[in-house]
Amino acid sequence: MINHENLKNRIQLYSQTTFGSSFEELLDTEKYVVLSKALMENVLPLWTESRNALAGKRRAFYLSSEYLMGRFLTNNLINMGAKEEVEKLLDEMGIEYDSIEESEEDPALGNGGLGRLAACFLDSAATLGYPLDGYGIRYDFGLFKQKIKDKEQVEEADNWTKFGDPWGIRKVKETVLVAFRGSEIRAVPYDYPVIGYGHKMINTLRLWKAESLEEFDFKAFNDQNYDLAVKAKNDAENIAKVLYPNDSYEEGKKLRLKQQYFFVSASLQDIVRRYKKENNSIEGFADKHAIQLNDTHPAVAIPELMRILTKLEGMEWNSAWKIVKNVFGYTNHTLMAEALEQWPVRYYEELIPQIYEIIQRINYMLLEELAGYGITHDQFHKYEIINNGNIRMAWLSIYGSKSVNGVARLHTDLLINQELRDWYRLYPWKFNNKTNGITQRRWLLQSNPELSSLVSELLGGDEWITDLAKLKELERFAWDEAILERFRGIKQLKKSQLAEYIKYTEGVDIDPGSIYDIQIKRLHEYKRQLLNALHIIHLYFRIKEDPELDIHPRTFIFGAKAAPGYIRAKGIIRLINDIKELVNNDPVVSNRIKVVFVQNYRVSYAEKLFPAADVSEQISTAGKEASGTGNMKFMLNGAPTLGTYDGANIEIVEEAGEENNYIFGLRVEDIKAIGDTYDPKEVYNNNPNLKRALDSLVDGTFKDDTGVYREIYNSLLYGADWHRPDNYYVLKDFEEYRLAQEKIDRDYRNSIEWARKCWLNLVNSGKFSSDRTIEEYSREIWSIEKI
Template sequence: MSKPLSDHDRKKQISVRGLAGVENVTELKQSFNRHLHFTLVKDRNVATKRDYYFALANTVREHLIGRWIRTQQYYYEKDPKRVYYISLEFYMGRTLQNTMVNLALENACDEAMYQVTHTHYTKMCDIEMGSRSKKACFLDSMASLGLAAYGYGIRYEFGIFNQKIVNGWQVEEADDWLRFGNPWEKARPEYMRPVHFYGRTEHHPDGVKWVDTQVVLALPYDTPVPGYRNNVVNTMRLWSAKAPCEFNLKDFNVGGYIQAVLDRNLAENISRVLYPNDNFFEGKELRLKQEYFVVSATLQDIIRRFKVSKFGSREIARTDFSKLPDKVAIQLNDTHPAMAIPELMRVLVDEEKLSWEKAWDVCVRTCAYTNHTVLPEALERWPVDLFAHLLPRHLEIVYEINRRHLENVAAKFPGDSDRLRRMSLIEESGQKRINMAHLCIVGSHAVNGVAQIHSDILKATIFKDFYEMEPHKFQNKTNGITPRRWLVMCNPGLAEVIAERIGEDFIRDLDQLQTLRNYLNDEGFIRDIAKVKQENKLKFAVHLEEHYKVKINPNSMFDIQVKRIHEYKRQLLNCLHIITYYNRIKKEPNKHWTPRTVMIGGKAAPGYHTAKMIIRLITAIGEVINNDPVVGDRLKVIFLENYRVTLAERAIPAADLSEQISTAGTEASGTGNMKFMLNGALTIGTMDGANVEMAEEAGEDNFFIFGMRVDDVDALEKKGYHAQEYYNRLPELKQAIDQIAGGFFSPKQPELFKEIVNMLMHHDRFKVFADYEDYIKCQEKVNELYKNPKEWTKMVINNIAGCGKFSSDRTITQYAREIWGVEPTLEKLPAPDV
C-alpha cells in the first residue's frame, strides 16, 4: 500500500483551495480596497458585510474577464461546433466561492480578506443570494471540459419562493434575489431580440407571413462560467422581457399615454417569476409565453452567431443552412423548450426559404431531447385553442409535422390505427391538446433518460411506440454532479483527506476515487474520514441549535431526507418509520437504542395541498417527539426550513444516512443521492433512479436496499394494491396510522391529518404501505451497523470510492461524444495577459 504524502510533499502537491502567495494576497487586497472605494463608494468605517461581498465579488470577477474575452476569441478563431443547452430553470445563484475554487483563488482570498476586514471570506459568501440547479453542474463541466457551450434560459426577477414555516405550515415569500444587484452578470442590449406573439398568418405564393403580432423584446444578460483551472470561461445567457418603446399615437393623443406605460408590465411579466417545477404540469398562458420567449430569442441568437462565424461568413450568397447541424447542437432540457422545433422550422421555411424537407432534416439533426419524468401528470400537453391564440403560425407547423409523422408511422405499421392514435402529436380525446414530449421525440435525432433504469422504462412504457419506430434515437445519459462544488467547495476537509492519499487529480477525474479502496484497512485513513464527518456534524449541530432551538446530540446518526415534497418521494414512509421508532423507544425506554436525528427538508409547490399537509405532519411529529422527556436525545425530528443550496452545503457533508426512498419506477434519476454518497453518507433506498447504478458502483453490500423493484410494483398494480391488508397485518403500521388519524400528533386539531390517512388507505398511487415492513427491517440493519463505527466508515469509503461515475464531467463527455458530435478537450487555454 502506498504511503500518505508527507506534510512537506502535501504543501507542494496539494492545492485543493489554491495558493495564498504573498503576491496574490497583496494584489487581491489592493483590488478589494479599490472596488470598495471606487465601485461601491464606501470606506471601511461605513462598509457593511454586503459591501464587502460586492467588493470581493468584483475583485474575483476581474480574474474572470480576461479569460472570458480570450475564450470567446478562441472560439471565433477555431470555429468549433457549438453546443446550446436550453433550460427554463437556469438559476445560478451563489457564484463567488465556486469561481474562487475554479480559479484557485480560495486560500489567497481568505488570507487577503482576513488581513483587510478581520473576517473570513465565507462570511461574505453567505451574503450572496440565490440557489443552484443541476443544469449549473452541467455548465461547470462543459467549461471544465473545454466545450464551446452556452446555457440559455430566462432571467427571472423572482426565483423559486423562500419557504417559511409558521405554526408548522409552509408559507411562501417572494425570492427577490436581484434586490441588491448581481455583480456577475453583464447586460448586452446590443443583442436584444424581438419576440412575437398572437397575430394571424397570411399565405402568399412566396410563402407564409405571421402578421399583426405583439412584440416583446428579449434583453440578454451574460454570466461567466469558469472551467476548473483551465482558463476557459463560457457564457450563460439569460433573457429578460422588456416592452418595446413605441406607443400607439392615437392613445397618446387622447390621454392614454399613462395607461400605455403601465401596460408595459404585461409584457415584462414574462420574465417575472419562475414556476416551481414540481413534476406537475400547469397549462397557464404565461408559462407557454415563457417557453416560446426563451426559444425564440435563443434561436435568433444561434442563427446570428452561425451567420457571423468564420464558417458562415465564408458563404458567398448566403449561409448554407444544410451545414447548421455541423456547427450547432441544441439540447432541449425537458419539454419546456420543445417550441424550439416548430420555431426552427418557421425560421428556416418562412424566413430563410428552405424547402420543408431540407428544413426538417436540419431541425432533426440539430435538436436532441432529454426526458426528466415518467409521471403522466408532469408531461406537458398544451391546449390547441391556446396555441391557436398565442402562436397561430406554430400551430400550423405542428399540424404539418404531425401529418408527415403519421404518414411515416402508417407506412411502417400499416393498418394499426391504435398506434396512429397513440403516436399522434395531437391528442383528440376530450380537449384537443399537443403532446410536447411526442413533438420533442419526432423533432430530435436523440432522446435520452437520465438514469439507466429510467431510460429503460421510457423505451418499455410511455415511449414504447416511438422506440419501436426509431430505436436508434434512444439513449441513456445518467446524471452527474460537479465535484468542484459538491466536494472541494462544500467539504474541503474531506477533499484534503482524499488528496493526501491520492493527490488532487481526482477533482478533474473522479474515477480516481476508486484507488481509495487501497486504503480500506488503513487505520489512519479510516480515522481521518470519521474525524472529518464528526467535525461536519458538530458544525451543523451548532447551526441547527442556533436556528431551530433544538439541542442536537452530535453523536446521534444524522438521518437526512432533502428533496421536493411530493407523494412519489415518499416522505410519508419516512414519517411512519419515525413514529414506529418513537413507539419502540416508548415501549422499552431502558433498551440501548441507536440515537437518531431525523431531518427532512424541501419545498411544496404552492398549489400542492397534499405536499403542504405532509410538511405539517412532519412538523407535528417533531413537536411531540422533541418534547418527550422519555425519549430525550435518542430521537429528534427537525424540518429543515427553506431548503436550498446554502443549507445543502452544510447538511450534506454532515449526513450519516441519506434517504432515497421513492417508489421504484418513479424517480427519473436524482442528484441529491449522488451528493450524499460523495460526501460520505450511506444510502437507504429503493432500486429506483440512479440508486441502481450507485449500488452497482459501491457494491450492493455497501448499500441499504429495500422494497419492491419495478417489476414488483407493476405486478402489484395488476393484482390490485389494497392498503387495508397491510394495515390489518402489521401491528406497528396500524398503531402509527391510528395515532396520526386519532390526533396523537395534533391534539388541538384531532381531525387535522384525516385526509392524509384517507389518501394512504384508499388513494395511494405510490404504495407506501407495501414497502413499510421491508423499510423498517432495513432501518434496523442501519442501526446495528452504526453501533460499529469502524465498519460503518469502511462502508463509507467504499461508497466514496464508487462515486467516479457520478461526475457531471462523465455525463457531459457522453452527451458530447454520443449526441452532440463534439470531442471534449482538457487542453488548457493560455492565461490572459491582463
C-alpha cells in the same frame, strides 16, 4: 495568479464608486458585490479569449428552464485557483472571508435536480474544455423563499438580486424581440461566466430578462389612468417573475407557456444570429450546432427553429426539417405521466398561433411517415403530436430530435420497454442512456475541504478533482483502521458544524453523536417523505411505551419545498413539522430522536448537509425516480444509501456493493406483478405498527383543523378521484423500511465497520461525476471536441 495590490486597489475603487464608502465600512452584502466586481476584471480577459477560440468550431447549447447554480463567489474562486490568495488578502485587510461568503444570496434560478444537473453539466463542460453554453430565464424571484410559520409552508418572494448581481453582464445591444399574438416582448440577455476548474476555459450561461417595448404610457398616466400606464410593462415583466408560476388556474398555465416560448425563441434567434455572423449560408447550421432540450419545457424549440428557418431565412420545408432533426437532442427526466407535458391547443392558438400552424404540419408529416411504415390509422393515436385537443410535447421532442436519452440505466430501460416502447420500435437508433452525474468540484472540493485534503494526501495529488475515477485507488485503505479513524473524525467535524448551523438557523439543538438520517429533495408523493414520517411516528410510540428502548440516538433531517398549488405535498410538510413539535418537546423522546425541517432548502444549505450525513434517504417508489443526483452527493461524501431499487440507486449499489448500502421494498417487477390486486387495507390491518402510526393522522394525536391529514389518510386506504389507494406503495413498503432502519441502528454501533461502509461508498463514487456524463454527451450525441 492574482496581483494583491491591483486587486486591493480595485476593491477600494469599486467600494467608493458603488457604495460611496471604504471597503472596511461596508455591509457584508456590499463587500460581496464589490469583491465580485473586482474579481470580474480577472475573469473578463480569459472569457473573451475563450469566446474567440470558438470561432468556426462546432458548439453545443443547453436549453433549460432551470439552473440551480448555487453561490458564485467561492465556486468561481476555487475554479480560478484563487481562493487562498483572496482569503489571505482579505485577512491582511482585517476582513473575514466567511462572512462575505455567507452574505451571498443563492441565485433563484432553479428548484430541484433538473436545475442542479444543468449547473453541474456547465461546470464539467468548462472544466473539460467542451464548448457548451447554457440558455435560460433570469427569474426575478425564482421559485420562492420558503418559511415555516405555524408548521405550514409559507412562500415569500426570493429577491436574489436585491443587493446586486455582480457576476451578470447585461448585453442590451444583443436584445431580441419575441412575438406573441398581438404583442412583442424584449428579451434582454444577461451573461454569466462559467469558469472551468484551473481557469483554462470560460463558457457562458445566457439568461433572458423580459422587458416591455413600452416602458410607460404617458397619455394614460396623464389621463389619470395609472394602472393602464404601466400595464404593458407589468405584463411583459411577469413572464420572468417566477419559476413555475402556480398553474392551478388557466392564467397560470398560459404564463408558463409564455415563459417557455419566450426563452426558447430568444435563444434560437441568438444562436442563428451568431451563426450568420460567421457563415454566408444557413444550410450548414446543423454542422455547427447541437442543441439539447433539458426535459420537455423547451420542446417548443423544435417548431420555433422551423419558423426561423422557413419564415425568416426562406428555407424550403424539407431542408429545414432535416436541419432540425439533426440539431436537437432530448433528455427525458421522468416517467411520471403528469410531467410529460401536454398543452391545450387553444393556448397555442391564442398566444402563438404561428407555432401551432407549424406543429400541425409536423404532425401531418409524422402521420404520413407512420403510414409509410405500415402503421394503420387505428394506431395513429399512439404517436400523434396533436391528440384529443392537446399538444404532446414529449412526442414532439422525440419526433423532432436525433437523440432521446434517459438519465439512469433503469430509467432508460423503462422508457424503452414501457413508457415510450411504441416510439422505440419506430426509432430504436434514437434511444440511449446517459446516467446523470455531479461535479466533484462543488460537492466535495468546495463543500468538504477536510475530506478533500485527506483524499489528496492519500492519492499523493489532486488529479481526482478532474478525474474522479482516481478515488478507486483509495479502496485499499478500507482496511486501514488509522485512516478510517481519520475519516470518522472528519465526519464528526462536519456533523458538529451542521449542528451549529441548524441551531443558528432553525433554533433546534441536535446531538452530533446521533445518527444523521437525511432526506433532502423536492416534496412529491412519489419521493415518499411520508414513509419516513410514518416511521418516525412509529419510533415515537415505541419510545413512549418503553423509555428504555435500546436504540442509538437518531436525528431525522428533512429539507423540501412543495409547489405552491400542491396541497397534499404541503400537507406532508405540515405533518413533518407537527411530528417535529411532538417529538422535540417530549422530554422522554427527544433525547432519543430529534426531527429537523430545514427551511428554504437550497444549494448553500445542501453544501452543509451532504458532508454531515450518516444515512442517505432515497426511498422513492421503484420506477418513479428517473435518476436522482442527491444520492450521488451523499455517496461522494461517504454516506450509505437507504433506498429502493430505483433510479441511480441501482448503479450506486453496483459500484459500492449492496452490502454497504440498505436496499428495501418493492422493485419494478414486483409492482407490475401486484397489478390491481393490491389492497392497502389488508396491509394496514395486519401490521399493528403501521396501523398505529397511520391512525395518528386522524385520532387526535395531531390537530387537523384543515382536514389535510384525514385526506392523506383516506388517499392511502381508499384512494382519490385521480388515483387508486396507496398509489405510491407507502404502506406496502413500510415494514421492509422499518426493518432496514433497525439494521442501520445495529450496524452503526460498530464504528469501524460503519466507517468502512462509508469509505467504500466514497471511493466507488467515481462513475457518478458529471465529467463522465459530459464526455458521453459530447462524444455520442453532440459530436463536439475540446477546445
